[in-house]
Amino acid sequence: MFEQVSMAPADPILGLTDAFKKDSREDKINLGVGIYKNEMGQTPILATVKEAEKRLLAEETTKSYLTIEGIAAFGEAVQTLLFGQDAEIIESKRARTAQVPGGTGALRTGADFAVKKLGIKKIWVSNPTWANHGNVFKTSGLEVVTYDYYNAETKDLDFDAMLASLQSVEAGDMVLFHGCCHNPTGIDPTQEQWEILAKLIAETGAIPFFDFAYQGFGKGVQEDAQGLRVFAEHNTELLIANSFSKNFGLYNERVGGITLVAKDSDIADAAFSQIKAGIRSNYSNPPAHGAAVVATILNDKALYAQWEEEVAVMRNRIQEMRDLFVATLKEKGVEGDFSFISRQLGMFSFSGLTVEQVNTLKEEFGVYIVGSGRISVAGMTKNNMQPLCDALAKVI
Ligand code: PLP
């Protein structure tokens, strides 16, 4: 029967990585996939992760199954990271967290729950958004519609247009927000804008779903949670999909959390039992190693402090590359104001490059950028900055 099946389209981002690997040019530059690279162009293992792994190797006594929801200390640590120390949500036991395989696993688990147990039919996502959002939500059975987000002219958030499209949200819909470091634009709402959005969504009776894949990459671990925390003040029900792929560099360990917040603890228990039932019928229970590493670090005062430093190093290096990129383009006399790149947050910048320019960069200069013009700033280094900006000077 398999001969009836046609070839699936390549993932636009992962397909680019494949093409990059096949490129034999030595001076090729990969600004495609959102993976952090250090000044040497490497994606290193964090020192805190190495230390936690050393401890786990010495102390682990069993490889027996975890529970469906995973390591309890992991779930508690996730909630503290999301809502803050001593948050009301935690004190009143209104949140439940399941350890899941990555942010993607969290999105899928949340979407399955929304469709099967809440009867939700439609999810609103920003235009543009991460390419995989549509895949995940459609596979869960949701209709995916978009709200306006980006103003290509001002290279900023089009907040008025965003509010105007969100006027059409109805009770029983779900609305996805990027907790911070919006992928692909690098543009987040301000504190005041989060307030307005939080109140608006509360009035609609829709469920807010936060995708939180870059906590710590924007302004800081606590600062980046402000939008979510404002939403939690105005909305008694929430779903949050968080990923530890980037901020712990645990990409291939597949570590994330799905957290639900309910009106009270009893409602949370019943709702969470259905999330667990969904997991049971999907992959039964999560892999242990990555989450054990995260729990070890987040629950140890010294390791936590060191981890925050390590996240700050990654965040600051990206910001430094943003500023250097803007300065180098100017130095080379490239026309236009690129200062918006310094203002954007997280791994990505929406460059405004056209598909033709992106193609020329790849074919003639070995510079790999996603077709949308999204640049992974995390792939820039002091070493590749000159050739990168020379190439850009030629195509712009
Ligand atoms: N959400 C967004 C916005 C992302 O950019 C990513 C990864 O790049 C994810 C979710 C998925 O994260 P994970 O790799 O943990 O599945």
Ligand code: TYF
């Ligand atoms: O660069 C991005 O936006 C992501 C990266 O399983 C990514 O698509 C790659 C593989 C994966 C999840 C995310």
